Amino acid sequence: MRAPARSADExxxxxxxxxxxxxxxxxxxxxxxxxxxxxDAGETVxxxxxxxxxxxxxxxxxxxxxxxxxxxxxxxxxxxKDITGASNRDMRTVRGNDISVIFQDPMTSLDPLxxxxxxxxxxYRIHHDVSKREARERAVELLxxxxxxxxxxxxxxxxxxxxxxxxxxxxxxxxxACDPRxxxxxxxxxxxxxxxxxxxxxxxxxxxxxTGVGLMLITHDMGVVAEMADRVVVFYAGQVVETGTADEIxxxxxxxxxxxxxxxxxxxxxxxxxxxxxxxxxxxxLDEMPTGCRFVTRCTEAAPECESAQTLRDVAGRQVRCWRxxxxxxxxxxxxxxxx
Amino acid sequence: xxxxxxxxxxxxxxxxxxxxTLVFLIIRLIPGDAVRLQMADAxxxxxxxxxxxxxxxxxxxPILSQFGHFVxxxxxxxxxxxxxxxxxxxxxxxxxxxxxxELGLLAILFGVLLGVPFGMLSAIRHHSVVDNVMRFxxxxxxxxxxxxxxxxxxxxxxxxxxxxxxLVYASPAENLGQNLxxxxxxxxxxxxxxxxxxxxxxxxxxxxxxxxxxVRTIRSRGASERVVVLKHAGRSSMxxxxxxxxxxxxxxxxxxxxxERIFAIPGMGSLIFEAVGQRDYPVILGxxxxxxxxxxxxxxxxxxxxxxxDPRIRYKGASA
Amino acid sequence: xxxxxxxxxVEADGLVxxxxxxxxxxxxxxxxxxxxxxxxxxxxxGETLxxxxxxxxxxxxxxxxxxxxxxPTSGSVTxxxxxxxxxxxxxxxxxxxxxxxxFQDPFSSFNPRMTIAQVLTEPMVxxxxxxxxxRTRRAKELLxxxxxxxxxxERYPHQFSGGQAQRIxxxxxxxxxxxxxxxxxxxxxxxxxxxxxVLNLLKEVQRELGLSYLFxxxxxxxxxxxxxxVCVMYLGKLAEVAPADDIxxxxxxxxxxxxxxxxxxxxxxxxxRTPLAGEIPSPRRPPSGCRFHPRCAQSVDGCDRDEPELLTxxxxxxxxxxxxxxxxPTPAR
Numbered sequence: 001m002r003a004p005a006r007s008a009d010e011x012x013x014x015x016x017x018x019x020x021x022x023x024x025x026x027x028x029x030x031x032x033x034x035x036x037x038x039x040d041a042g043e044t045v046x047x048x049x050x051x052x053x054x055x056x057x058x059x060x061x062x063x064x065x066x067x068x069x070x071x072x073x074x075x076x077x078x079x080x081k082d083i084t085g086a087s088n089r090d091m092r093t094v095r096g097n098d099i100s101v102i103f104q105d106p107m108t109s110l111d112p113l114x115x116x117x118x119x120x121x122x123x124y125r126i127h128h129d130v131s132k133r134e135a136r137e138r139a140v141e142l143l144x145x146x147x148x149x150x151x152x153x154x155x156x157x158x159x160x161x162x163x164x165x166x167x168x169x170x171x172x173x174x175x176x177a178c179d180p181r182x183x184x185x186x187x188x189x190x191x192x193x194x195x196x197x198x199x200x201x202x203x204x205x206x207x208x209x210x211t212g213v214g215l216m217l218i219t220h221d222m223g224v225v226a227e228m229a230d231r232v233v234v235f236y237a238g239q240v241v242e243t244g245t246a247d248e249i250x251x252x253x254x255x256x257x258x259x260x261x262x263x264x265x266x267x268x269x270x271x272x273x274x275x276x277x278x279x280x281x282x283x284x285x286l287d288e289m290p291t292g293c294r295f296v297t298r299c300t301e302a303a304p305e306c307e308s309a310q311t312l313r314d315v316a317g318r319q320v321r322c323w324r325x326x327x328x329x330x331x332x333x334x335x336x337x338x339x340x
Numbered sequence: 341x342x343x344x345x346x347x348x349x350x351x352x353x354x355x356x357x358x359x360x361t362l363v364f365l366i367i368r369l370i371p372g373d374a375v376r377l378q379m380a381d382a383x384x385x386x387x388x389x390x391x392x393x394x395x396x397x398x399x400x401x402p403i404l405s406q407f408g409h410f411v412x413x414x415x416x417x418x419x420x421x422x423x424x425x426x427x428x429x430x431x432x433x434x435x436x437x438x439x440x441x442e443l444g445l446l447a448i449l450f451g452v453l454l455g456v457p458f459g460m461l462s463a464i465r466h467h468s469v470v471d472n473v474m475r476f477x478x479x480x481x482x483x484x485x486x487x488x489x490x491x492x493x494x495x496x497x498x499x500x501x502x503x504x505x506x507l508v509y510a511s512p513a514e515n516l517g518q519n520l521x522x523x524x525x526x527x528x529x530x531x532x533x534x535x536x537x538x539x540x541x542x543x544x545x546x547x548x549x550x551x552x553x554x555v556r557t558i559r560s561r562g563a564s565e566r567v568v569v570l571k572h573a574g575r576s577s578m579x580x581x582x583x584x585x586x587x588x589x590x591x592x593x594x595x596x597x598x599x600e601r602i603f604a605i606p607g608m609g610s611l612i613f614e615a616v617g618q619r620d621y622p623v624i625l626g627x628x629x630x631x632x633x634x635x636x637x638x639x640x641x642x643x644x645x646x647x648x649x650d651p652r653i654r655y656k657g658a659s660a
Numbered sequence: 661x662x663x664x665x666x667x668x669x670v671e672a673d674g675l676v677x678x679x680x681x682x683x684x685x686x687x688x689x690x691x692x693x694x695x696x697x698x699x700x701x702x703x704x705x706g707e708t709l710x711x712x713x714x715x716x717x718x719x720x721x722x723x724x725x726x727x728x729x730x731x732p733t734s735g736s737v738t739x740x741x742x743x744x745x746x747x748x749x750x751x752x753x754x755x756x757x758x759x760x761x762x763f764q765d766p767f768s769s770f771n772p773r774m775t776i777a778q779v780l781t782e783p784m785v786x787x788x789x790x791x792x793x794x795r796t797r798r799a800k801e802l803l804x805x806x807x808x809x810x811x812x813x814e815r816y817p818h819q820f821s822g823g824q825a826q827r828i829x830x831x832x833x834x835x836x837x838x839x840x841x842x843x844x845x846x847x848x849x850x851x852x853x854x855x856x857x858v859l860n861l862l863k864e865v866q867r868e869l870g871l872s873y874l875f876x877x878x879x880x881x882x883x884x885x886x887x888x889x890v891c892v893m894y895l896g897k898l899a900e901v902a903p904a905d906d907i908x909x910x911x912x913x914x915x916x917x918x919x920x921x922x923x924x925x926x927x928x929x930x931x932x933r934t935p936l937a938g939e940i941p942s943p944r945r946p947p948s949g950c951r952f953h954p955r956c957a958q959s960v961d962g963c964d965r966d967e968p969e970l971l972t973x974x975x976x977x978x979x980x981x982x983x984x985x986x987x988x989p990t991p992a993r
Contacts, residue, residue, distance in 0.1 A: 050851035050852070050853065050854075051822075051851055063560055065556065065559055065560060067551075088565070091562075092562040092563075092564065093562065094562070095559070095560055095561060095562035096560065096561035096562035096563075097562055100560070100561070101560045103553060103556065103557065103560075105553055108552065108553040108554060109553045109554055109556075109557045110554055110557065111554045111557075111558065111572050111576070112554070112576075112650070112651070112652060113572075113575050113576055113649060113650060113651065114572075122558075122561075122563070122567075123561045126561055126562045126563055127562060158651040158652070158655070160651070160652050160655075161655070163939050164715075165939050166939075171557070174557070174561065175561075177561075193714040193715055193878060193940070194714075194878070194879075194880075194919065194922040194923060194924070195714060195918065195919070195922045195935065195936040195939075196714075196939055197922070197924070198922050198924075198932070198933040198934070198935035198936070199935040199936075199937075201932065201933075202932050202933075202935050205932060220851065220852065221924060222852075222926035223923065223924025223925050223926050224924050225926065226924070226925065226926045226927065226928055226929050226930070226931075227924055227928070227929075227930065227931065227932055227933065246929060246930070247929060250926055250927075250929065260853065261852060261853060262926060264852045264853045264855070264856040265852055265881075265926060266856075266859070266879075266881040266882050266884070266885040267881055267925065267926075267927070268880075268881055268884065268908045268909075268920070268923065268925070269908075270881070270885050272884070272885055272886075272904060272905070275860045275863070276856035276857075276859050276860050276885070277856065278853060278854070278856030278857040278859075278860055279853035279854075279856070279857075280857070282821040282823055282824065282854065283821070283851075
């Protein structure tokens with residue numbers, strides 16, 4: 001029942017049927033349920049969803065940084081190699097070197113007690129056996145690359161002496177220090193002002209063009225998706241509910257959740273005298289998930305068949321996890337085929 | 341940075357002056373009077389002799405003028421002379437200071453050398469058996485009074501191994517081996533609480549830092565756990581540990597009074613113990629000022645260490 | 661909805677708030693943080709006044725000044741005809757009933773050990789409203805008003821989702837039947853789907869109760885949707901005040917224009933926004949002349965010297981004020 005691979009070659013990163021559990025005081029909860037996605041070299045895949053939908057957990061699972069969580073099923077393949085449950089020692093050669101990450105909050109993501117130069121030198125020397133002087137040159141070069149003015153002088157600055165936007169630039173510099181092939185950006189601009197957000201996204205786009213790094217962009221903001229993404233993966237409650245190209249998802253969303261999410265965004269021409277089309281209710285708690293479609297409690301189009309679980313299936317050349325995807329926009333796959 | 345140090349030091353001196361004044365007043369409120377304690381046992385002491393001795397010691401003057409003399413002397417570095425043997429207080433204290441400093445340093449050494457690894461181990465293996473045992477020991481270490489622990493150690497060592505600490509004190513210069521053997525038990529008894537506090541504080545601060553965003557960043561770059569824990573998380577979690585250490589110095593200094601007594605160590609602790617018994621006001625006051633000065637100095641150093649560790653503190657005073 | 665003839669509910673005049681500044685023998689001299697630096701505005705009865713700006717623009721401080729949660733360095737606030745700086749403690753307490761605050765993070769503003777019933781009745785107890793029975797009845801009404809079931813009364817804050825908690829925050833603000841609610845980033849932390857619910861709720865409550873909002877947020881589209889008029893704030897000063905649709909369709913101040921151009925839109929595929937250069941400077945050392953001039957693409961000779969005044973054209977609901985040397989106050993049409 002798995003969807004066929006889209007790319008002729010093996011993708012850079014492939015996540016198949018991934019399940020992740022976390023230990024809590026009262027037992028375990030499942031944070032990811034059968035997540036499938038892939039990222040090709042050099043492309044930008046936006047991972048979209050609301051808080052708690054599992055976007056960040058997916059990123060941490062790929063990096064092997066789940067903390068008190070664990071992969072309880074499925075497979076993660078990096079560049080053709082299975083890295084599911086790889087040892088910390090093995091993952092350390094991947095982290096920062098092949099796959100890098102920048103996190104949401106630049107204010108707390110740098111060590112406050114070391115200069116930014118020191119932290120960049122450290123990032124480079126983890127994977128490169130070079131002298132401190134060479135690493136230092138690389139660090140200054142990186143600061144220059146991410147648009148920090150007077151990079152040689154700023155090398156000696158401490159994080160608290162920089163603005164939020166500059167700190168996020170330093171985070172990007174650190175992530176790119178070892179020329180990774182995939183950059184995971186987890187809500188990289190959520191903590192920044194819109195004006196600075198535009199600058200940081202432009203920088204990421206520019207660096208991507210220069211280095212060819214693949215980008216997994218985790219965001220809740222459909223505006224950012226429209227701006228950056230080649231393809232989009234929509235998460236809801238620990239599952240992927242829809243994937244497709246950015247144009248497909250933004251213009252012709254098929255899953256009722258994607259549609260509702262797009263409608264709920266206030267735009268500059270949203271009529272002020274009308275109600276916002278909100279999605280009723282809230283995401284169910286992890287321990288209260290419906291057994292069938294997880295969106296069923298909030299879906300305006302829910303029908304009896306929605307009480308049973310649906311897999312991510314091909315609908316009109318895209319993948320949708322829905323019994324009744326929007327028939328106006330896509331061709332509904334025959335039910336018999338799906339069931340088989 | 342200099343400005344910061346100057347500010348800390350000034351606050352410290354103000355606190356010391358306040359402490360000296362309070363102690364000056366409080367010891368005169370303790371029931372019992374120096375002269376009667378000195379002479380009461382001697383048969384046939386007349387009131388005239390008592391009055392004469394009181395006048396000699398300057399205790400007949402109004403309290404304010406006594407205080408004036410004290411402050412005047414202090415300004416010249418003179419702490420007065422002992423009521424007991426008429427020797428200068430400063431000389432008496434300086435004779436006794438080394439033993440106390442040695443004991444205190446050994447106690448701190450014991451506390452730090454064991455507390456730091458225990459705390460780290462506890463944090464890295466948190467919720468493991470090791471962690472639970474250490475947390476239990478830490479609670480005991482913090483709640484057991486040091487003199488009781490000392491007596492317990494003496495008793496059990498005597499019962500089980502038939503060993504008891506030496507009765508006669510030897511200075512390190514005379515006999516280093518005997519001196520260290522003598523100091524061992526009181527240092528352990530005194531340092532147990534320090535060890536426990538450090539382990540507890542380090543555990544919780546390290547746990548917090550290990551869960552912080554910047555540690556996640558460093559891990560995401562492929563750094564080894566050694567670099568993550570010892571270099572980055574360790575450094576960040578030292579600040580609260582230094583705070584605890586600064587406060588523990590107070591407990592240790594206080595503890596020397598009773599432990600030096602128990603183990604017959606001729607230090608400042610036993611000196612103040614004797615002086616209180618005899619209402620030897622100048623010696624009490626001198627000892628308190630020395631104790632206070634040590635405590636304040638240590639805490640000024642701790643404050644400066646914050647600035648050395650944390651650039652945010654360092655630059656707060658300097659950037660204009 | 662707006663009654664132009666009536667006296668405004670709130671009139672702020674020349675509000676200034678400076679924080680800190682050098683003092684003390686060991687503190688090196690530092691200029692104060694000019695969080696709010698001369699702001700005058702009015703909030704009319706039944707209207708929503710939006711307040712947008714980047715972080716560091718002083719918008720939250722302005723909200724707190726209007727509620728008199730902090731004392732202004734200078735300037736005055738008049739609430740329903742009363743100068744709130746002149747009020748006695750008792751009068752101020754009376755006034756507090758009539759103005760409430762809704763925070764960004766509802767959880768941190770609730771006592772986690774209180775049930776929702778206690779959270780909702782507490783403001784009524786503080787202001788000596790009603791007896792136990794009537795307060796409980798009112799708490800149930802409030803829950804109903806914000807769309808929560810009455811069994812929520814016996815629950816604790818942590819048992820609710822972010823959106824539900826913000827509904828409770830709104831219900832608590834409504835408990836004393838206020839005339840003004842300051843919403844300080846009240847929907848900013850919510851997910852889009854829930855944010856739309858809360859925006860609808862705020863509008864519905866306003867329609868039913870006729871109260872005024874000062875709606876502070878950094879998301880211009882959200883502010884535009886909920887507000888009647890919008891103030892754009894930059895470094896402690898108002899750059900522009902205009903009717904909500906005007907600010908999005910015809911922003912006049914270069915900063916308002918830049919803000920509008922910075923909003924990411926789901927409809928503009930693969931188009932990068934044109935980023936506004938630089939970042940907001942420190943309010944400790946605001947630039948000379950027009951505070952926006954170092955980042956302004958349109959700045960001309962003199963912008964770095966002379967501070968532009970906030971000039972107003974039009975009247976009442978259509979009034980628009982702009983603080984820019986390029987703004988021509990003579991009516992073009």
